[in-house]
Amino acid sequence: MSLLRNRTLVPIAASFLFGILPSASAAASDTVVIEAGRIITQAGDDIIDGVIVITDGRISAIGAAADIETPWDAPVMGGPDYTAFPGFVEAHTNRGMDRPNENLDVTPFLNVRDSIDPVNAYFEDCKRWGVTTLNVQQGNNTVVAGNGRIVKPVGVTVEEMTIRPDFGYKISLAPKGGKSRATQRQTLNRTFNDLRDNLTNMVESAKQDEDFARREALGQGRERDADEGEGRAMLGTGWTVDGLEMVKRSSIDEKVLPLLEMVEGRHRTFIYCGAPMDVQPAIDFATMNGLLGTATLVVDDSCWKAADAIKASGMSVILDSNMLHIERDPVTEEETETFVPSVYAEKGIPFALTSANQSTNSLWFQAALCVGYGMDRGAALAAVTTTPADLLGLGEVVGSLEVGHAGNVLLLSGDPLDMTSWVEYTVIDGEKIYDRSKDIRNKHLLYGVEPRGATAIESDASETPSDIEVDGVDKPTDEATEEEVTEEHADGHGDDHGDEKEVEETVKKD
Amino acid sequence: MNTILSLGATALATPLLCVISSASERPPVAPVIWDTEVETVEASAPKPEPVKLVISADAIYTADGDMIKGGTIAIAGTTIAAVTPGGVSSDEDGLHVAAITPGFIDLSPRINLADFSVEESSEVVPYLRATDAVDLYDPRWTRLLRSGTTSVLISPAAEDVVGGMTSVVKTGGDPTLESREVLANATLAGSFGSHASRGNSPVRGRPTNHFARRPTTRMGTEWSHRKAFYDTLAAMSHEDRKFEGWDIMASVLKGERPYIVQASATQDIRTAIYLKEEFSIPNMTVDAAAEAWREPGLLARSGMSVILPPFSAQGRTAIDNGFLSWNCAKTLGDLGVAFALSSHGSASPSGRLAMQAGYAIRGGLSFEDALASVTITPARLAGVDSRVGSIAVGKDADLVLWSGKPFAATSRVVGVVLNGELVTQ
DSSP, X not given: OOSSBOOSHHHHHHHHHTTOOOHHHHHHTTEEEEEEXXXXXXXSSOEEEEEEEEETTEEEEEEETTTOOOOTTSOEEEEEEEEEEEOEEEEEEOOSBSOSOOSSSBOTTOBGGGTBOTTOHHHHHHHHHTEEEEEEOOOSSSSEEEEOEEEOSOOSSHHHHEEESSOOEEEEOSOOTXXXXXXXXXXXXXXXXXXXXXXXXXXXXXXXXXXXXXXXXXXXXXXXXXXXXXXXXXXXXXXXXXXXXXXXXXXXXXXXXXXXXXXXXXXXXXXXXXXXXXXXXXXHHHHHTTOTTTEEEEEOGGGGGGHHHHHHHTOOEEOOSOOEEEEEOTTTOOEEEEEHHHHHHHHTOOEEOOOOOSTTTSHHHHHHHHHHTXXXXXXXXXXXXXXXXXXXXXXXXXXXXXXXXXXXXXXXXXXXXXXXXXXXXXXETTEEEEEGGGOHHHHHHHHOOOOBTTBOOOGGGGSOTTOOOOSOOOOOOOXXXXXXXXXXXXXXXXXXXXXXXXXXOOOOOO | OHHHHHHHHHHHHSOOOOOSSOTTTXXXXXXXXXXXXXXXXXXXXXXXXXXXXEEEEEEEOOSSSSOEEEEEEEEETTEEEEEEESOOOTTSSSEEEEEEEEOEEESOOOOSOOGGGOOOSOSBOTTOBGGGGOOTTOTXXXXXXXXXXXXXXXXXXXXXXXXXXXXXXXXXXXXXXXXXXXXXXXXXXXXXXXXXXXXXXXXXXXXXXXXXGOOOSHHHHHHHHHXXXXXXXXXXXXXXXXXXXXXXXXXXXXXXXOEEEEOOSHHHHHHHHHHHHHTTOSSEEEESOGGGGGOHHHHHHHTOEEEEOOOOTTSBOSSTTOBOOTTXXXXXXXXXXXXXXXXXXXXXXXXXXXXXXXXXXXXXXXHHHHHHHHTHHHHHHTTOTTTSSSOOTTSBOOEEEESSSTTOTTOOEEEEEETTEEEEO
16 A cells, blocks of 8 residues: 555546646645654654644644644655654764865865765665765865765755755864874964965055055046955954955955855864864864854764863764774773763763764664663754754754754654664655665665665566655555565575565555 | 474484485484583572572563563572562662673674684694683673673684684683683584685695695585595594594584584585585584575574674675675574574674674564573573573573663663672673
């Protein structure tokens, strides 16, 4: 039975009966209704037997089924067996790119737009594990890296994927390959000192030009040409160069203009610390250049030792996917384990978890581990939804299921932190972009089914997951229960052929 | 235990695939000789020690019958003195946890496998003992213990065809073999696949003796295996054919000692099954058998037991790139194939043996089978189930204390009891 019960055919038929053009129903097809036995909104209490109405990609209504009037002609997804959950938010990643870093030290003129590969298997994994929003930044092997971007894992072009273009810059305090920490910091500080000197020189030069022009006009006894007025006074809380309004912004080299805009607080920065010793220099650097309000620390697993400094700076952190820091005493060789997120949670430092984006290290699993190590369930779930959304300035758009937010909804087979739960459907902006029953790779991993191309696959498996059945036609699926498959194995020839079948039971809907 | 015994019987009843006549020379194959009676021995030690530690839990998973909902475990000396249902109250003195399981047993911890533990004098060295090369000060012992693994099987590296004898040891306690060994020379270890011939190079110049022909291919490995067992059959009937270690090989053929061979790829698992059937090896286990899901029928038919390698996110495992499907454990369980999970010594929180059981559950395995696959089943496969592997009176007090339902992603090991001592908390 199709998951998308279609009700559009009815009005179309009805309108033809009465000789009316079906324009109204065409407009209504932008509305999708999601039903779930339980909705975990991440914005208040769970809703039992709830519905989510998504109109034009945004949530237009959410609540108990009894309280919400759903459009009678909208397709319906889900059902009472599902748990609805907001799409996970990956606070920081440098995967999905051709190469995460350039060889040069300071490259703010680059843009990850030119490096993101929309068909990279990483983005397929994101759909599979329910990550619907990703902050793609360049890698940590840099001094100042290029412009990042917030994307969703759907679309065949970078533009289609984009949620926020030209978002944020990566700065690293940990040594880039071939550097020591000393040269790394020297390079970083010199970059911004040079910027300041450059701008000061430009202002001086502009003053001289201005003076010359004024005297020239005076000598020639004419009025001065009107100023083009393209300059802007410099903003920024760290340092400013007086008189920058005399300099046209277009005359500033594009290689340093992004740096100026960072100092002015126009861009977010993600400052990577690869060891506790990087933390205080990072804070000093951010303070000196006025980045404290716009910077987020990206910390490795050992940086918990500098948590007090981070707390004092007021900055938030994005954690490494390895959350258990193991340290061996150099003398006694005794090992101590520190569960990193708990440290930040205890200090009250806002933190976001990140994943290695595999089944066992995806964001659900990271949050589950946090609960296992004693963290409050709400805090653990927030660290993979609302906290990263807030860190990225998208708190009003993603991370929770509320009216006005993007229609990014996961339909799970159970509780998000349960070992046996799976993402059955991923919905982004109201569009179903992942359906586990059609996920060949997942079947291969779970049941040992040969991947696409290795053997003939049944016709319905060749559909792309993004195909949405809106014509209401149920395609027959070749089903075999697991018992049947294992019986074939028992015959001693269950080599491969028995596994081509869809061994998953299609979820029956009302 | 019944499952294992019946599988062993099946193997005996299977017609031999062997076409070479040596049946007359073969000794009558003895039944599986594990002592099944010891389990039921009551705590009738001559000098009962006083109870020194009492731990209560909301749930006790004994791996030996039903779960006890609310109960206490009393420990005297190094063993379990009493398991009492009920009587859990929060104001009681002593430790209280959410759940208790037996200590885990890892048959493939890969803890001692440094390169220097590979014997190169011959490809068949049954007389070597892994314990002679084990480093009890390796920090990985503590990691294993901390994550709940209380007993492991230490084996020689899989770089020889028949690599030597293994031992079951505890992961903690005094750093002496005497205090840690549960069962010396527990099993014989062998290897199929590319590892057995890895690093070997063809003989340069004229081969002068048997040892110069160390296998460089899978064919060579298989040949070495069969030659070793045929030589053993000959040695068992002809005094002048005896060779060093023949008696150990003979004990495998008689079923007195389990034979554990590494075989990851489908072809290697098949080879192992054919070897088992050809020589009627009663008690044989394939280790790191990632692709067991491709041949569950053959495994069931031959009575072979299985040790699965750790699950990987992309399915591919380290040994011979074998593909381990996530429902492999369930498939084997449904067919009655005895299987154990293993960690290969991973220290990361997502790779430990406790998590492997969780992944198997994610792949469809029932909780009870998952619990057995890291406790009582590996204990049986190594022949140490009389001492460890389940929670029962008289058994070693090796316990894992949990913060919640065992193997759930939201639970973790909060404490480990080894030989009656609370070693981590």
